[in-house]
Amino acid sequence: MDDATKSYTAELRNVGVTYGGQTGREVLRSVSLGIKAKEIVCIVGHSGIGKSTLIRCMAGLQSPTTGEILVSGDVITEPPAALALVSQDYGRTLMPWLRITENIRLPLRGQRMPRAEQDARVAEALIAVGLVGVERSYPWQLSGGMQQRVAIARALAYRPQVLLMDEPFASVDAQTRAELEDLLLSLQRELGITVILVTHDVDEAVYLSDRVVVLGGWPAEVRDIISVQLGGNRDQIGTKSDPLFLESRARVISEIQMSKPAASALT
Numbered sequence: 001m002d003d004a005t006k007s008y009t010a011e012l013r014n015v016g017v018t019y020g021g022q023t024g025r026e027v028l029r030s031v032s033l034g035i036k037a038k039e040i041v042c043i044v045g046h047s048g049i050g051k052s053t054l055i056r057c058m059a060g061l062q063s064p065t066t067g068e069i070l071v072s073g074d075v076i077t078e079p080p081a082a083l084a085l086v087s088q089d090y091g092r093t094l095m096p097w098l099r100i101t102e103n104i105r106l107p108l109r110g111q112r113m114p115r116a117e118q119d120a121r122v123a124e125a126l127i128a129v130g131l132v133g134v135e136r137s138y139p140w141q142l143s144g145g146m147q148q149r150v151a152i153a154r155a156l157a158y159r160p161q162v163l164l165m166d167e168p169f170a171s172v173d174a175q176t177r178a179e180l181e182d183l184l185l186s187l188q189r190e191l192g193i194t195v196i197l198v199t200h201d202v203d204e205a206v207y208l209s210d211r212v213v214v215l216g217g218w219p220a221e222v223r224d225i226i227s228v229q230l231g232g233n234r235d236q237i238g239t240k241s242d243p244l245f246l247e248s249r250a251r252v253i254s255e256i257q258m259s260k261p262a263a264s265a266l267t
């Protein structure tokens, strides 16, 4: 492992994905990206461009067709222990027959962790996401926004080094979304985790990110990486009217527009 690699918590090296074998459809081509410890990186791009494909590869759930992915310096061949994923269809990842506490405890069970420590972690995660009071409920008794909090709490209780999130706030109302964005920022700061988040919402990407990665083209490649110089303390009103925010936002939008696949490529 060389020094350049050591400084990355996660690294994509020329990652390519083709579905359906060699004669199939090439979705991603030669995506390279290094993510440093404690960074928040958002990946944006058109719907269907390959964002979920990329994050599934990073989570070790899917093997890239070409290239390799490293987490903490090691090439991954299976879901790395240091990593947690909050997936796009979070509702389906909660077990309907388990109460909220047991859903959050689930990833801790396989860790030979004393029950008392599991309880402490679950309780802490419930407080962190503002879910105290619904411990004994079942997932289907909660609103979409609350179910999403459960999925986030489960990932946090696990205390991953790297948190992967695929459109985590897409299915909640605007107010809840803003709350969950701020919750993510404060937890990230408190726990020092590295966050890689996929979203198609440009405002959300710029608001949350240290860097925004724009995927574009067909097959998709990294079109641009925009550093967002907004510092650590962000708030929904002040930050979103900051000229630096607006500048980064404009750049991301124009980059996405320029990289729009030709209509013929989509048929």
Ligand SMILES: Nc1ncnc2c1ncn2[C@@H]1O[C@H](COP(=O)(O)OP(=O)(O)O)[C@@H](O)[C@H]1O
Pocket (backbone or CB within 6 Å): 019, 020, 027, 045, 046, 047, 048, 049, 050, 051, 052, 053, 054
């Ligand atoms: N398992 C799969 N098999 C074949 N094609 C797939 C599979 N998963 C995704 N695709 C295709 O790959 C492209 C990218 O999908 P996806 O990664 O879900 O994009 P995004 O998350 O950006 O919307 C789409 O055209 C989709 O239809």
Ligand SMILES: [Mg+2]
Pocket (backbone or CB within 6 Å): 051, 052, 053, 088, 166, 167
């Ligand atoms: Mg997706």
